[in-house]
Amino acid sequence: MDEIWNRVSVRRFEKRPVEKEKIEKVLRAAMQAPSAGDEEAWRFYVIEDKELLKKLARVSPYASPAAMAPAVLAVSYDRKALRFPEFGEIDCAIASENVLLELESLGLGGVMLGIAPIRERMDAVHSLLQLPEEEEAFTLIPFGYPLGKGSSRDRFDSQKVHYR
Ligand SMILES: Cc1cc2nc3c(=O)[nH]c(=O)nc-3n(C[C@H](O)[C@H](O)[C@H](O)COP(=O)(O)O)c2cc1C
16 A cells, blocks of 8 residues: 555645545545444544634644644544543544545645643643533644655564564
């Protein structure tokens, strides 16, 4: 699968907006992910409002790409929809990887920002996006058309593999 090998984090973007059809493809890819007990407790927010993007860029010291992107995809999960409460964040992480791979396949790029499990950042995102009380913020993924893109490197390390 070429996308696995070609994907790199993208933090700078062209100003042009992403087409609605492409955003829908990204959302479809996210929701195609596996989840614990098929619980699908993830929720998605597409943010394009410039003022809100600037505010999101301040929720952590490493969130500045949110202010450079034409859009951010916020991933959260609904605590009340979880059949297996311990797995909400894992489900969202897997859906987020699907997002990154679909972005790559569409000629787009993005970067996953670390929000959960850091409570302060989760609460800041929750408040800015006015999430429902039962939801927890998981991550922010600024995305768009890449403005320059690094090249990926082969990370395979046989020392990290053990057979028993
Ligand atoms: C859980 C997680 C949190 C991350 N948080 C941030 C972040 O807050 N800001 C950022 O610019 N990149 C963030 N990244 C992106 C990583 O820095 C990036 O994936 C890593 O350096 C490897 O580079 P690559 O994605 O280009 O392969 C995060 C990635 C993961 C998986």
